[in-house]
Amino acid sequence: MNSDASVSPAPSPCRQAQRLIAEKQPAQARVVLEAHLALQPRDVEARVLLSGVLLDLGDLRAATAQLLEAVPALPDEPALIAKLARYLFLAGESVAARACFDHPTVAATRSGPALANLGYVRQMLGESAPALELMERAHAAGVDSADLHYYLGLLCDFNGRPEQAADHFLTCLAKDPSDGRAMLQWARTQRVTPATQHLEAIRLALRSVEPGSVRHASFEFALYKELEDLGEYDEAWRALHRANGIMRTRNPYNPRYEAALTDAIVALPLGEAGGADRPPPPGPTPIFIVGLPRSGTTLLERVLGNHSSIHPAGELTDFYRQLRWMTNRHGHRTIDPGVLGRCTEIDFAELGRRYLQQTQWRAQGRAYYVDKMPVNFQLVGLIRRALPHAPILHMKREPVEACFSNYKAMFNDACAYSYDLPGLADYHHHYQRLMDHWHAACPGAVLDVSYTALVRQPEVTVRRILAFCGLPFEARCIDTSRNDQPVSTLSSAQVREPIHARGLEDWKRYAAQLEPLREALAGTGDPGGA
Numbered sequence: 347m348n349s350d351a352s353v354s355p356a357p358s359p360c361r362q363a364q365r366l367i368a369e370k371q372p373a374q375a376r377v378v379l380e381a382h383l384a385l386q387p388r389d390v391e392a393r394v395l396l397s398g399v400l401l402d403l404g405d406l407r408a409a410t411a412q413l414l415e416a417v418p419a420l421p422d423e424p425a426l427i428a429k430l431a432r433y434l435f436l437a438g439e440s441v442a443a444r445a446c447f448d449h450p451t452v453a454a455t456r457s458g459p460a461l462a463n464l465g466y467v468r469q470m471l472g473e474s475a476p477a478l479e480l481m482e483r484a485h486a487a488g489v490d491s492a493d494l495h496y497y498l499g500l501l502c503d504f505n506g507r508p509e510q511a512a513d514h515f516l517t518c519l520a521k522d523p524s525d526g527r528a529m530l531q532w533a534r535t536q537r538v539t540p541a542t543q544h545l546e547a548i549r550l551a552l553r554s555v556e557p558g559s560v561r562h563a564s565f566e567f568a569l570y571k572e573l574e575d576l577g578e579y580d581e582a583w584r585a586l587h588r589a590n591g592i593m594r595t596r597n598p599y600n601p602r603y604e605a606a607l608t609d610a611i612v613a614l615p616l617g618e619a620g621g622a623d624r625p626p627p628p629g630p631t632p633i634f635i636v637g638l639p640r641s642g643t644t645l646l647e648r649v650l651g652n653h654s655s656i657h658p659a660g661e662l663t664d665f666y667r668q669l670r671w672m673t674n675r676h677g678h679r680t681i682d683p684g685v686l687g688r689c690t691e692i693d694f695a696e697l698g699r700r701y702l703q704q705t706q707w708r709a710q711g712r713a714y715y716v717d718k719m720p721v722n723f724q725l726v727g728l729i730r731r732a733l734p735h736a737p738i739l740h741m742k743r744e745p746v747e748a749c750f751s752n753y754k755a756m757f758n759d760a761c762a763y764s765y766d767l768p769g770l771a772d773y774h775h776h777y778q779r780l781m782d783h784w785h786a787a788c789p790g791a792v793l794d795v796s797y798t799a800l801v802r803q804p805e806v807t808v809r810r811i812l813a814f815c816g817l818p819f820e821a822r823c824i825d826t827s828r829n830d831q832p833v834s835t836l837s838s839a840q841v842r843e844p845i846h847a848r849g850l851e852d853w854k855r856y857a858a859q860l861e862p863l864r865e866a867l868a869g870t871g872d873p874g875g876a
Contacts, residue, residue, distance in 0.1 A: 360392055363399065372402040388419040390426055394433060406676040410437040417442050422451045424460035432467045438667030440704045443471060458487035462494055465501075472660045472708075474504040492522035499531060508535045523547070524555050526564025530756065533568045538575035545572055560758065563592040567756045579855045586754060587859075590765040597762040599769035607724075608776040610686050612783050616727045626735040627702060630657075630709030633716050633815055636723040637741035638777055639761060640751035642797035642849075646741050647718040648826040649800070649808055655817055659708035659715045665725060665732075668700045680721045689728065698732035714815070723777060726784040730791045737815045740781060743797040745774055745867040746860060750853040771866035798850060 357365070359382035366375035379396040383389060393416040400409035413434050420427055427446050434443035446452075452464060465480030478501040485494060499514035515532035518525055529548060536542070548569045555561045566589030573582035633650065635643050651658030666680045673688035709715040722729065726738060743751075749771065752764040763773035784792055793814040799807045804824045812819050853860055 360389075360395055363392075363395055367399065367402070372399045375399045376403065387415075390416045390419050390421060390430065393419075394426075394430060397433060397437075401676050404674075404676070406437070406671060406674050409676070410439060410671065413437055414439060414442055417445060420446065420449050420451075422449075424451050424455045424457055424464060427451060428460065428463040428467050431464075432470065435467070435470050436667075438664060438671050438700075438704060440471060440664060441707065443467075444473075444707070447476075456487050458484045458489035461487060462489055462497070466497065469497075469501065469504075472662065474501055477501055478505055490521075492518045492525055492528070495521065496525065496528050496531070499528065503531070503535055511535050519547075524551055524561055526551065526555065526561035526568065530564045530568040530571070533571040533575075538572045540576065543572050543576060545569070548572065558592055558595060560596070563589050563596075564756065566592065567754075570754065574855070583856050583859050589756070590753060593756065594762075594765040594769075597759055597765060599762040599766050599773070601769065601772045604763070604773060604776050607681070607683065607686075608779055610683060611681070611724060611727075611780060614686060614689055614727065616689075616731055616787065627698070629702060629706045630712060631714050632702075632705060632733065632736045633714055634722060634729055634736055634738045635716060635718040635720075635741060636726060636738065636792075637720050638723075638743070638748045638752065638774070639720045639757070639764075640755055641720065641741045641743040641748045642800065643718050643720050643741045645797075645826065646739065646795060646800065646811075647716045649804075649823050650716050650811070650815075652823040652826065653714075653812070653817060653820050655712055656714040656716060657708065657710045657712045659705070659717060661719045662705060662708070662717045663719065664704045665701055665717070665719070665722060665729060668697055668704065669725070669728065671700065672697050681724050694728070694731040697728075701732060714817070723780060723784075726780075726792060727787055730784075730788045738792045739811065739814070740792050740794050741797060742794050744850075745778075746853055746864050747797075747850065749774055749863055749867065750856070750860060751849070754852075767860075767863045768866060771863055774867060801850065 359378050363375040363378045366372070366378065376396065376399050379392055379399065383392055383396065386392065393412045397409040397412040400406075400412065413430065416430055417434075420430065427449055431443045431446035434440075434446070447464070447468065455461060461480050461484035465477045465484060468480055469477035471477075478498070481494065481498050481501055485498065495514045495518040499511045499518065502508070502511035502514060512532055512535050515528040515535070518528035519532070522528075529544065529551070532544075538544075548565050552562070552565050552569070555565060566585050570582050570586040570589060573579075573585060633656065635646055635650075637643050647658045647660075650656045669681070669689075669692075670677060670685060672692040673685045675682075675684045675688065677684065705715070705717065720741075723740065726740075729736065729738060749767075752761065752770060753767065755761075755764065757764055763769040781792075793811065795807065795811060805821075808823050809819045812823070
């Protein structure tokens with residue numbers, strides 16, 4: 347006979363829902379969670395869980411609504427605050443995500459792991475200075491892991507503290523000699539000399555890391571960087587070739603997908619932008635910078651960020667996240683066939699309003715702010731429809747320079763095209779085709795900015811850019827070395843220097859190896875011009 351003591355308590359609604367999710371029954375999990383929240387509306391954990399269930403069911407808007415409902419009910423749990431802030435950011439709700447950090451618990455907590463997690467999420471929002479403060483609090487609270495020192499190094503680098511960044515990367519390596527990320531970032535923070543090189547340590551690590559792993563690739567990229575700094579170009583190329591081979595295997599480029607996506611974007615019937623003759627919307631105005639990654643977009647942002655009326659806001663994901671909300675299509679790509687299929691149904695004026703609501707805080711009291719997301723070159727026509735008053739600047743670089751600059755970078759699991767020379771040529775072709783299309787479809791909406799002209803004739807070029815944006819010239823724009831704003835890109839070290847033209851020659855060290863790329867690029871259009 348059963349007794350009361352032998353009866354197991356019923357699982358909590360969250361545990362029931364998690365079991366149903368594991369059993370691939372999201373609809374049933376939704377029923378359980380919604381019934382629970384009708385009785386316990388302030389259960390933030392349940393709302394976050396329900397949000398994930400709704401995403402699985404393909405309803406981004408409903409998922410976002412659940413996250414927003416959770417913000418006023420945040421408990422004194424820093425881990426849950428960080429989790430909610432992260433999900434809000436990924437859903438395109440940057441304002442609400444920032445609001446999570448105003449909770450008193452964030453200022454009061456002494457939990458090192460929680461502080462580190464909060465710092466990571468704050469950096470996702472593009473706020474490098476407060477993210478560094480949170481990470482330093484985590485370190486002071488006793489977190490001393492290799493991983494924390496890696497992120498402290500990144501944030502010090504982003505905030506213009508290269509010596510401290512190098513120290514943290516070396517501490518990370520002392521704690522974990524197999525951390526290729528730290529070695530690569532250390533090499534990027536400075537120009538290596540015979541006295542500072544780590545070739546022996548890199549080669550030793552290469553014999554012990556898992557073959558074909560991201561760490562393996564990171565050490566090969568670091569080896570390339572150090573050998574190039576030391577003038578050992580043949581051996582440097584071999585390391586670079588191996589590094590890209592590893593990443594190409596991990597992230598194969600799909601030329602058919604890119605071709606089909608470009609065809610679909612070009613075929614999108616956008617109609618007239620409209621609204622340009624009306625007064626601009628209230629509040630600060632975004633200035634978009636688009637182009638291939640590593641084409642000089644960060645340098646252009648630094649130039650503009652020196653202007654008294656412009657704040658450099660960095661690489662923002664807000665436009666494509668708001669586009670996804672408008673089309674109710676969850677995903678991580680800038681655009682995909684599912685989003686494209688619904689673009690003709692959306693209210694572009696509402697898209698523009700939503701974007702401004704989520705980004706105008708980034709202007710920091712100035713009249714303009716820069717949204718420098720290179721891959722937004724795929725969205726130029728949509729940006730023009732949604733925000734007809736926003737200037738759009740297209741950074742152009744000579745094709746082989748731009749492609750080589752991508753090839754020698756490491757984008758982890760992003761930018762699959764960059765790990766393959768034929769893939770680079772193919773992707774460049776689609777990029778050039780789209781930019782040609784936008785110029786034809788939106789005449790006068792985009793200003794092409796030549797990287798070559800910017801570094802060789804900075805004043806003439808900057809005057810032209812500012813005139814396009816409706817702003818007066820300021821001489822201080824040209825002195826990028828005086829800009830102390832954080833930079834969260836691979837170019838963080840280079841763009842703190844005065845404007846220079848050294849990058850125009852980098853690829854020529856490998857002219858023979860890059861000749862097939864040059865031949866493949868021959869038909870991709872204007873090489874960048876003046």
